[in-house]
Structures are given as structure tokens and as C-alpha cells.
Amino acid sequence: MDNDPRWQPSLRYPDPAIVALDPSFRKYHLPLSAVERLHHGTRWGEGPVWLGDARCLLWSDIPNNRVLKWDEETGAVAAWRKPSNNANGHTRDRQGRIIACEHLGRRVVRFEYDGAITVIADSYEGRRLNSPNDVVVKSDGSIWFTDPPFGILGFYEGERHTPELPSTNVYRVDGDSGEIACVADDIDHPNGLAFSPDESILYIVESRSEPRNILAYDVDGAKLRNRRTFIACAPGETPDGFRVDLDGNLWCGWGMMPGLDGVRVFNGAGAPIGHIHLPERCANLAFGGRHRNRLFMAAAQSLFSLYVNTQGC
Numbered sequence: 001m002d003n004d005p006r007w008q009p010s011l012r013y014p015d016p017a018i019v020a021l022d023p024s025f026r027k028y029h030l031p032l033s034a035v036e037r038l039h040h041g042t043r044w045g046e047g048p049v050w051l052g053d054a055r056c057l058l059w060s061d062i063p064n065n066r067v068l069k070w071d072e073e074t075g076a077v078a079a080w081r082k083p084s085n086n087a088n089g090h091t092r093d094r095q096g097r098i099i100a101c102e103h104l105g106r107r108v109v110r111f112e113y114d115g116a117i118t119v120i121a122d123s124y125e126g127r128r129l130n131s132p133n134d135v136v137v138k139s140d141g142s143i144w145f146t147d148p149p150f151g152i153l154g155f156y157e158g159e160r161h162t163p164e165l166p167s168t169n170v171y172r173v174d175g176d177s178g179e180i181a182c183v184a185d186d187i188d189h190p191n192g193l194a195f196s197p198d199e200s201i202l203y204i205v206e207s208r209s210e211p212r213n214i215l216a217y218d219v220d221g222a223k224l225r226n227r228r229t230f231i232a233c234a235p236g237e238t239p240d241g242f243r244v245d246l247d248g249n250l251w252c253g254w255g256m257m258p259g260l261d262g263v264r265v266f267n268g269a270g271a272p273i274g275h276i277h278l279p280e281r282c283a284n285l286a287f288g289g290r291h292r293n294r295l296f297m298a299a300a301q302s303l304f305s306l307y308v309n310t311q312g313c
Contacts, residue, residue, distance in 0.1 A: 025274035049090035050288025089134035101132035103151025103158035141175025192241035241284025255281030287312020
């Protein structure tokens with residue numbers, strides 16, 4: 001539960017932390033919904049995923065080597081997996097199984113119904129992956145993930161190792177054959193990624209460009225084409241993980257300085273339309289709840305939520 005007195009929820013409606021940068025954002029803002037802090041006490045929160053059948057949210061606390069679970073019914077928080085191999089990003093496949101990116105294991109794994117763990121990918125062309133970061137599953141069952149070296153640069157989010165593969169690659173694992181292919185090798189430390197609602201576009205954060213960019217690629221079956229800069233960030237703006245709603249808006253973890261920390265919302269044309277101010281840098285987020293209209297925001301030390309007038313894909 002929330003035990004940190006330094007931040008207090010708004011007692012006013014509408015919550016002043018929710019700001020429209022364009023009038024079009026007002027349709028997504030519920031005036032009687034305010035930012036809630038569900039938990040405080042992580043070192044670096046990441047990788048949230050909603051489990052509707054269990055009515056809970058899982059998210060990573062990477063330096064503490066654990067995955068936490070927040071229970072919707074009781075509000076209780078407990079360790080779901082510890083140690084977690086410094087897990088980062090999570091998602092679910094089309095059968096409801098949990099997919100996780102592990103820094104320490106340098107692999108992508110799947111949790112089976114019987115509790116077994118299946119390794120989806122741990123190498124490419126005979127060389128070990130760096131530290132898989134974020135992951136999405138397409139409707140055809142293929143698994144797409146980014147592989148920057150953040151988890152092997154030191155001993156805080158994994159263990160130090162010399163990279164065996166470039167820090168520019170994004171991979172696709174075929175849902176039928178399990179074959180792994182590199183679909184992009186031109187991204188400077190790829191990070192968060194998400195498909196557009198119709199899966200015709202894959203958005204990817206380029207996290208070491210100066211300034212950072214959110215790139216867009218056309219999806220041509222199992223390949224990516226037509227790289228372009230979808231959002232050119234201003235200096236100091238640091239997108240990380242993000243999700244897309246049914247209208248094609250990108251809800252992006254944002255920071256990392258006062259006034260920027262929180263979630264920045266962009267429409268399908270790449271224009272900023274809204275911002276949710278948080279007291280901490282938001283690293284990643286997920287839509288959940290019964291109607292997928294509750295935004296869960298994994299920030300540095302806390303887990304926040306907000307009901308919005310849209311639904312996640």
C-alpha cells in the first residue's frame with residue numbers, strides 16, 4: 001500500500017495533473033477520475049501486464065530482481081516471482097500465457113499453464129542475446145522484442161557482460177516454427193515497442209539517439225519496411241515504454257525532469273495531445289481493468305493508475 005507521505009492524490013475534480021495539450025484530448029479525459037498511487041517501494045518499476053482472468057497486474061522491479069503483483073480486489077501487493085532473473089518487459093500471447101524479457105537470463109521466456117518455463121529466444125546466429133527489454137505479440141502469434149544491452153552494462157539491472165550482438169537489433173520469433181529473425185538492425189538501442197491497432201505499423205523507441213525518437217515502420221508480413229521518425233523528441237524528453245489505444249493514440253512513459261515526468265499522449269499523426277503529470281519518471285504502462293480503460297503506470301518507485309475514456313488494444 002501507499003506509505004510515502006511526499007505525494008498526495010488530488011482532492012479536486014478534475015485532477016490538475018491531467019492536462020490537455022490539444023482540445024482533442026478532452027474526449028479521453030474522465031473529469032471524475034484522478035491519478036491514484038497503488039504502491040510505493042520499487043527501485044525501478046517496469047514492464048506492467050494486466051491479467052484479466054486473475055484481476056491483477058504484474059510489473060517488474062528490475063534492480064530488486066522481482067516481479068510484483070497488485071490485486072484488484074484487495075489492493076494487496078506481493079512478490080509474484082522472486083528471483084525474476086531481473087525481468088523487464090511482459091506481455092501475454094494469444095493463449096493467455098505470460099511472456100517475459102529477462103536481463104539476467106538474457107532471454108525471452110514463456111510461462112506455461114503447468115508452471116513450466118519455455119525459452120522462446122536466448123541467442124541469434126549462435127551468439128547470446130544482450131538483454132531483451134520489451135516485447136509484444138502480434139495476432140498471428142509471432143513474438144517481437146527489442147534487445148539493447150542495458151542489463152549487461154553493470155550489476156544493477158543484471159550482470160556485466162560483453163555484448164555479443166549489436167545494440168541495434170529488433171527480433172521476431174515465428175509463432176509456428178519458433179524461428180528467430182532480425183527485423184531491424186538500424187536502431188540505436190531499441191526500447192519500447194507497440195503495434196498500431198490494425199498492426200500495419202510497428203512503433204519503436206530509439207533510446208540512445210540524441211534527442212530520442214519514436215520510430216515507425218510499415219509491417220509487411222514478417223518484415224519491416226519504410227523506417228521513419230514518427231515523433232522527434234525535444235532535448236530532455238525521454239520516451240520509454242508505451243501502449244496504443246483503439247483510436248491509435250500512443251500513451252508513452254515520459255520524463256525525465258520535473259514538468260516532463262509522467263505520461264505523454266500522442267495522436268495517430270504524432271502530435272502531442274495530453275500529459276499526465278506524475279512525481280516520478282514513468283518507465284512503462286499497460287491498459288487493464290474489466291474494460292481495458294484503466295491505465296496502469298509503472299514509475300520509478302511507484303505504481304499509479306488512472307481511468308480514461310478509451311480502451312487499450
